Amino acid sequence: MVKNIRKTKPAERFLFHFPALQVIGGSVTVVQGGTAILPCHVIDTNDDLTQITWQRRTREKPHNDNFLTILPREGVQFVNGGDDRFKYIGNFNNKNGTLQLSNVALKDEGSYTCIFTLFPSGNQKTEILLIVIGPPFTNIKDNLPTLGKEEVLFATCTAAGSKPPAEVRWLTDALGDKVRTTTNSTQYDNDTTTTVSSLFGVPTSEINGHQVQCVISSDAMSKEETLPFSIQIYFPPTEVNIRAISENSFECVTEANPSANFTWNLPSLQSAVKVDRAKLQLLSLTSDLNGLYQCEASNAYGSKHGQIYVHVASGTCSAAWASFAVFLFLNVIGAAAWWFFKSGYFQRCVEQ
Structure with missing residues (x-):
């Protein structure tokens, strides 16, 4: 008798893929003086978390060392001195070790390492690169x-x-x-x-x-x-001119950069004359005002002056004026004034 023998297939193997544990971090760029968030958390694990440790290697501290630990009961503990700029904003129960760093300085730039101590997996870590930029x-x-x-x-x-x-x-x-x-x-x-x-x-x-x-x-x-x-090109006062504003007031005019300051040299009583920077006003029309008036224009780069001779004629006519913007030497003032008078530059008023 021939028996039917059934061939059996090899046992089928079923493979189950479990998600692998991951520590999530990333690089961070922050402007000097701003606030940086240093992200760090574990996903895809049911291991027990016993401690979170932070290390850093920065411009100020070029050697990698522990500077902060986070424990389930004790909370945040600084190593080798505290820094109030750091704040733990993660959640230990959620395996989140994220830190916040405020008032970031250039010295803080560097590498920050977040380490999770898990059971039974052991230490798991990631590195966060902090880049600090600064506006000029x-x-x-x-x-x-x-x-x-x-x-x-x-x-x-x-x-x-x-x-x-x-x-x-x-x-x-x-x-x-x-x-x-x-x-x-x-x-x-x-x-x-x-x-x-x-x-x-x-x-x-x-x-x-x-x-x-x-x-x-x-x-x-x-x-x-x-x-x-x-663009400013600086120069001392150029030619100084004195122009009449009215029959009893005058103004000193020049070009300069920076603008010139003006000083009047007066031959008459101060009480009879009013000076307002470049302007000169005669408050009365008497012969006491006769004489040579000099205006000096000056700035940080030099000075120059102009002159005017004032003559008040006698009689019913109020006044007669003549001005000239030339330089007169003091030893020839009288001769120059007489020449101008004889030449008709000064009007003479005659009593009626």
Whole structure:
């Protein structure tokens, strides 16, 4: 008798894939002075958590060491001195070890390691890279150029202490090739950079007063910064003229940069004259006011003066005036005044 023999297949194997334990972290970028969140938590595990340990290796402390531990009952404990800027914002029961660091400084930049002590898996860790960026301190400095024919430095625009380095450029509008720029950068040990851009040109009156802009941009800035600047060419007072405002008041006029200050040298009684900066007013019309009046215009770059001779005629006519903006030496004042009088420059009033 032939028996039917059934062949059996090899036992089938069933594979079950369990999710692997993971420690979640990540890199963080923060602006100097801001607040950084250092994320760290464990997922896909039912192990018991007994301790969370934080280590760091920073610019200030280049050697990796423990600086903070978190225990289920004792809570947060600092190692080797506390730092109130750190705050534990995680949840121990949820296996979340996230820290918050406020008022971040450049010295805090570096690597932070979060270590979970689990049973039975043992220590599990992840590394968080903290990158600190810093916006620059910006300014424009006027080099105070004076009139001349040779190229000089007009101004410098500076972006100091930037991390990463800032870009500095000038917008010179219609000046074209009348100006040129140079840019130099200096990097420091704390990884910050100072960038200086200089503006050059020939200091002529044509360039004086032109508006330009210095534009500064950096990844550490929310938007680029524009600093306006007016090119100033400085010079002492030019020719000083005295013009009549009315029959008894005068004004001293000149061009200067910066604007001139005015000083009047008066031959008459102070009580009979009113001076208001560049303006001179005669309060009465008597012969006591006769004489040479000198106006001096001055600024930090020099001074110049102009003169006027005032003569009040006798009689029913109120006054007669003549002015001239030439320099008179004191030893010839009398002769000059007599010449002007004889030549008809001074009107003479005759009693009726």
